[in-house]
């Protein structure tokens with residue numbers, strides 16, 4: 001059995017209950033494996049066994065439920081769009097030209113609300129309702145009543161149709177079904193006017209929900225629009241405008257001043273400042289020259305650049321960021337899962353309660369049937385869980401896209417929730433608190449070799465290493481015009497150093513501690529090393545078998561905002577700590593300067609273990625550069641990779657900070673706490689309003705239309721509240 005991956009764009013989904021309705025309906029179809037629905041990106045992904053099932057059946061089901069659906073087919077690396085999926089039955093789906101559909105069809109973009117099907121339903125019902133009122137006033141109640149019945153039916157039929165489509169997939173408890181029963185019931189007990197009003201308000205609510213959901217998606221769509229659609233491709237000395245999707249790796253494109261870079265690539269000629277804010281959130285232009293990497297979406301601020309394309313449109317860093325944010329939805333917050341479970345029993349419970357309200361007072365206490373049927377129907381509408389189910393995902397969606405714009409990536413609600421609970425933050429030293437670019441400061445002779453000779457051998461050993469210390473030594477060798485000798489058999493001694501065969505002789509570059517334990521250096525040399533280490537430098541010993549040649553001291557500067565960041569973290573009530581492989585004294589010098597705790601001399605496995613221990617005392621966030629600390633990042637409650645748009649950073653961790661600012665760590669904490677506060681407000685609004693109107697409905701203080709107004713009102717309130725997160729500024733000192 002081979003499962004084919006299918007993907008559709010589904011329009012008209014406004015809340016989590018829409019997603020679960022579609023999931024359940026599709027899961028029942030033959031041949032369907034994993035089903036994944038994303039409201040934010042309006043995507044449906046299905047693993048389908050084509051021997052048993054077929055994609056058309058899936059499309060028909062979705063259309064019947066009342067959503068628009070467009071199939072996307074993967075061809076190579078390009079997504080090719082099929083024509084609007086074919087629908088067998090005549091009933092045109094009322095969502096297919098909602099404004100959100102503009103996601104796929106640019107020509108639809110900018111449609112006003114009244115041009116959409118939902119909008120027209122609101123106008124239609126509203127007009128009939130108004131006419132009915134006029135008729136009632138002028139021609140009497142009897143004739144007016146028929147106007148209300150007409151208004152009610154016009155609005156109700158599409159809803160009822162969706163309710164029965166869901167029923168056909170085994171789902172009885174849907175919002176549409178509650179609406180249908182309540183409105184039909186109201187017609188039967190001669191409350192046509194209220195039934196029409198209820199249907200009208202429901203349509204208004206749906207329209208507003210659609211607008212709100214669309215607004216939440218805008219953030220992400222805006223990111224996608226930062227990449228230009230066309231590029232100036234260089235062919236045979238001239239340039240030609242081509243679609244960005246058609247660019248191939250290795251092709252050369254021209255980027256004029258003021259243009260956006262069309263693809264990730266490398267500058268081959270030209271010097272200029274690049275505003276990388278779309279990718280990293282950092283808007284101060286970065287000076288770049290030939291050989292430097294550029295990201296798609298960045299703005300070329302001053303001079304023309306020629307760039308070789310390094311990635312196809314789909315693999316660009318910014319496309320991957322967008323994809324991550326879209327996928328982040330599926331990693332759902334525990335609170336969200338709780339709300340989902342809650343609403344699963346909430347709807348049936350309300351239905352049962354309504355039934356009891358209808359039956360018990362008349363039967364047991366001899367009350368009037370009319371009154372209690374009316375109250376029961378109103379109670380049914382209280383059962384609409386829309387506000388509740390949308391409360392958490394709306395906040396999360398806003399937070400995800402708001403964060404992404406500022407270079408703070410969370411891979412899902414679960415990560416946001418965990419980040420908000422952080423009590424300790426563990427930093428890897430190199431590359432996070434420091435720039436990660438150590439430079440050689442001193443070379444100390446231990447024998448007869450000159451500084452250049454020491455550097456030469458050290459460079460030979462380090463040639464095979466990509467450690468920051470190796471980079472520092474190789475760079476120094478280059479600037480001193482020392483030729484790098486031939487070496488072979490390079491071997492990393494994890495957390496200790498490197499060895500290799502240089503010019504036919506075995507040579508080592510290691511930590512003083514390791515050299516000492518192998519009796520290569522004595523106490524006296526250890527003391528020389530220590531004196532440098534107390535200045536915050538890292539010292540390595542260059543030696544051959546039992547023959548120390550020299551010491552090389554290197555210094556890696558703390559980032560300029562590191563002290564500020566640590567202070568902010570403490571202000572937030574969180575304990576920061578450095579976990580480093582470097583030695584005690586160097587670590588103490590750096591940590592002391594920043595005012596924080598440290599643990600030094602840690603091997604990668606020690607870091608892992610220590611995070612485990614810390615986790616017992618309170619939730620730990622680990623910050624790493626994402627390169628060699630992936631296991632430690634995994635071990636922490638929240639692993640955060642830091643580094644401007646680096647490849648690894650995006651994939652390895654739970655969260656990532658895209659611009660090189662340590663102050664973005666406290667910003668990330670603030671963002672997650674603000675999101676959780678927002679979620680708590682939303683749940684309180686949704687549950688609170690339900691509780692209030694549940695009571696007033698049973699007591700007969702409020703009726704049918706108030707019940708539905710309470711639900712749509714709450715939905716709108718909750719959504720507006722969530723959207724406030726889009727404008728939230730988590731940084732303490734700067735404007736963005």
Ligand SMILES: Nc1ncnc2c1ncn2[C@@H]1O[C@H](COP(=O)(O)OP(=O)(O)OP(=O)(O)O)[C@@H](O)[C@H]1O
Pocket residue numbers: 428429430431462465467469470494495496497498509510511512538539540579580581582583602603604
């Ligand atoms: N390529 C290398 N050349 C020389 N010394 C090395 C090398 N790799 C590691 N060492 C020695 O091992 C020590 C620990 O290295 P490790 O890579 O575990 O930590 P680090 O990355 O330098 O620091 P941090 O843990 O803060 O990021 C270094 O301080 C150095 O003394």
Ligand SMILES: [Zn+2]
Pocket residue numbers: 014015016017018386
């Ligand atoms: Zn919905």
